[in-house]
Amino acid sequence: MELSIVIPLLNEAESIPELVSWINAVMLKNNFTYEIILIDDGSSDSSWDEIIKAQKANPNIRGIKFTRNYGKSAALHTGFRAAKGNIVITMDADLQDSPEEIPGFVQMVQEGGFDLVSGWKKKRYDPIFSKNLPSKFYNWTARRMTGIKLHDFNCGIKAYRSKVVKSIEVYGDMHRYIPVLAKWAGFRNIGEKVVQHQERKYGRTKFGIERFIRGPLDLMSVMFISKFSKRPMHLFGVLGSLMFLIGFVTALYLGINKLIAVYSNKPAALVTDSPYFYIGLTCMILGTQLFLAGFMSELVSRSATDRNKYLIDEEI
Numbered sequence: 001m002e003l004s005i006v007i008p009l010l011n012e013a014e015s016i017p018e019l020v021s022w023i024n025a026v027m028l029k030n031n032f033t034y035e036i037i038l039i040d041d042g043s044s045d046s047s048w049d050e051i052i053k054a055q056k057a058n059p060n061i062r063g064i065k066f067t068r069n070y071g072k073s074a075a076l077h078t079g080f081r082a083a084k085g086n087i088v089i090t091m092d093a094d095l096q097d098s099p100e101e102i103p104g105f106v107q108m109v110q111e112g113g114f115d116l117v118s119g120w121k122k123k124r125y126d127p128i129f130s131k132n133l134p135s136k137f138y139n140w141t142a143r144r145m146t147g148i149k150l151h152d153f154n155c156g157i158k159a160y161r162s163k164v165v166k167s168i169e170v171y172g173d174m175h176r177y178i179p180v181l182a183k184w185a186g187f188r189n190i191g192e193k194v195v196q197h198q199e200r201k202y203g204r205t206k207f208g209i210e211r212f213i214r215g216p217l218d219l220m221s222v223m224f225i226s227k228f229s230k231r232p233m234h235l236f237g238v239l240g241s242l243m244f245l246i247g248f249v250t251a252l253y254l255g256i257n258k259l260i261a262v263y264s265n266k267p268a269a270l271v272t273d274s275p276y277f278y279i280g281l282t283c284m285i286l287g288t289q290l291f292l293a294g295f296m297s298e299l300v301s302r303s304a305t306d307r308n309k310y311l312i313d314e315e316i
């Protein structure tokens with residue numbers, strides 16, 4: 001089979017019929033052999049019924065239904081494991097990405113030799129302040145931190161050589177950084193393709209303000225895991241020494257001040273009288289602890305056995 005089209009969806013019932021018939025039309029026009037894998041990520045609307053209906057009409061459609069909402073990363077991961085095609089395409093279910101783009105992506109992987117091709121919503125139809133500007137900032141940061149020259153890391157539409165998706169593990173909210181995971185798995189040939197973007201036709205966005213917190217944290221986790229998971233001391237050692245140095249210099253400064261005051265017979269206040277002494281001290285200790293705890297638990301979660309085990313309710 002040539003193509004697996006993996007589509008995670010949460011409460012997108014209105015979009016499903018239109019989406020699958022559009023994809024089907026594009027597939028027929030281009031003579032692709034294909035499967036569409038729809039992953040119902042715990043929808044509470046009639047999405048699953050729509051999937052069953054679509055599947056009855058078109059045997060190329062497969063459906064996987066989670067018992068509850070596990071998140072887009074979990075849905076993608078499950079779709080990746082299920083995919084049988086040589087090339088795997090992901091896209092959102094909300095009709096913001098157009099199925100007409102698929103042949104272009106396929107060509108870049110097949111003939112351009114790319115391992116991964118990511119879409120770029122150059123002209124984007126989403127709210128400016130809540131989506132477009134923050135996303136520019138994210139992408140800039142991600143580019144700087146990872147050295148991957150993409151403009152739109154989190155674009156829903158992407159194409160992969162099958163072995164890429166079989167070699168990476170997407171969990172948490174890491175669907176935002178799949179190119180980073182791919183690069184660290186050794187697939188360096190990452191391309192970009194400008195895509196048309198539409199306004200959301202039905203329903204509304206599933207990602208609220210929590211993404212402002214999760215996004216940067218997951219980027220840090222991705223960077224940490226890819227760079228330091230085999231040598232945590234290189235990070236913790238440097239940070240620890242730095243913290244210690246700051247603390248030591250502060251203490252030294254307070255101590256010397258005190259000594260000078262004592263020897264020149266001036267009235268000297270106790271260094272511990274200054275509230276900033278305690279505030280600074282506590283913050284530094286807490287900060288270090290939190291940081292370490294965060295990354296340590298990340299390491300633990302990487303080796304946890306129940307990671308990426310999602311309960312599947314039904315499969316067709």
Ligand code: UDP
Nearest residue numbers: 008009010041071072092093094205206207
């Ligand atoms: N989605 C999902 N699980 C979730 C959240 C979103 O499967 O927990 C799907 C959603 O149905 C859509 C895609 O992920 O197909 C992208 O979501 P959305 O369009 O809401 O994101 P936006 O385009 O606003 O960034």
Ligand code: MG
Nearest residue numbers: 092094096200
């Ligand atoms: Mg969308």
